[in-house]
Amino acid sequence: DAKTTQPTSMDCAEGRAANLPCNHSTISGNEYVYWYRQIHSQGPQYIIHGLKNNETNEMASLIITEDRKSSTLILPHATLRDTAVYYCIVESGNAGNMLTFGGGTRLMVKP
Amino acid sequence: DTAVSQTPKYLVTQMGNDKSIKCEQNLGHDTMYWYKQDSKKFLKIMFSYNNKELIINETVPNRFSPKSPDKAHLNLHINSLELGDSAVYFCASSTRQGPTEAFFGQGTRLTVV
Numbered sequence: 001d002a003k004t005t006q007p008t009s010m011d012c013a014e015g016r017a018a019n020l021p022c023n024h025s026t027i028s029g030n031e032y033v034y035w036y037r038q039i040h041s042q043g044p045q046y047i048i049h050g051l052k053n054n055e056t057n058e059m060a061s062l063i064i065t066e067d068r069k070s071s072t073l074i075l076p077h078a079t080l081r082d083t084a085v086y087y088c089i090v091e092s093g094n095a096g097n098m099l100t101f102g103g104g105t106r107l108m109v110k111p
Numbered sequence: 112d113t114a115v116s117q118t119p120k121y122l123v124t125q126m127g128n129d130k131s132i133k134c135e136q137n138l139g140h141d142t143m144y145w146y147k148q149d150s151k152k153f154l155k156i157m158f159s160y161n162n163k164e165l166i167i168n169e170t171v172p173n174r175f176s177p178k179s180p181d182k183a184h185l186n187l188h189i190n191s192l193e194l195g196d197s198a199v200y201f202c203a204s205s206t207r208q209g210p211t212e213a214f215f216g217q218g219t220r221l222t223v224v
Binding site for chain 1 (some may be wrong): 115144146152205211
């Protein structure tokens with residue numbers, strides 16, 4: 001079972017920041033927060049991951065609360081191509097990445 | 112170059128048949144996976160495999176078996192196909208050590224009729 005809770009769907013205006021929340025109140029000390037997305041009819045795509053500190057890469061920023069019980073994925077300037085299902089996943093960094101996907105958030109970016 | 116490639120992309124077959132889906136990765140990764148995405152769009156891990164260890168999700172029927180001829184390939188063989196096996200199957204790969212990203216293939220849509 002997924003260890004995360006995400007809203008089922010969200011809308012965002014094109015060009016604006018998309019902020020996708022995720023609750024993971026039972027996260028353990030050795031578990032990382034991963035974000036993946038799945039654009040329609042494609043395989044999941046890695047976005048970012050973090051442990052405690054906030055992280056940023058060319059795709060997004062990940063903000064993790066100090067108690068690590070929740071996080072937010074930020075797409076700074078959403079485009080229509082960012083329309084996808086976004087998955088927040090909590091897994092330890094050991095022994096490969098057997099990812100447990102939940103229902104995710106369906107983000108619709110609108111013109 | 113495609114990092115993780117699967118063939119075929121579409122597969123339609125009759126109940127009771129045996130079929131295989133092939134997966135290849137050119138990333139030099141040591142661990143490969145198979146995931147299943149059902150009609151409700153839930154993605155579930157089926158197997159994790161490297162040259163030393165096979166980890167099987169306990170919910171996977173033993174009609175499903177991963178076969179790895181070498182480190183770059185992990186094929187999925189399915190015996191006695193059932194209607195409920197219809198789904199999209201994704202192959203993925205990653206390094207084994209530490210937290211890292213997994214790369215997914217584009218999926219194989221299996222339809223059992």
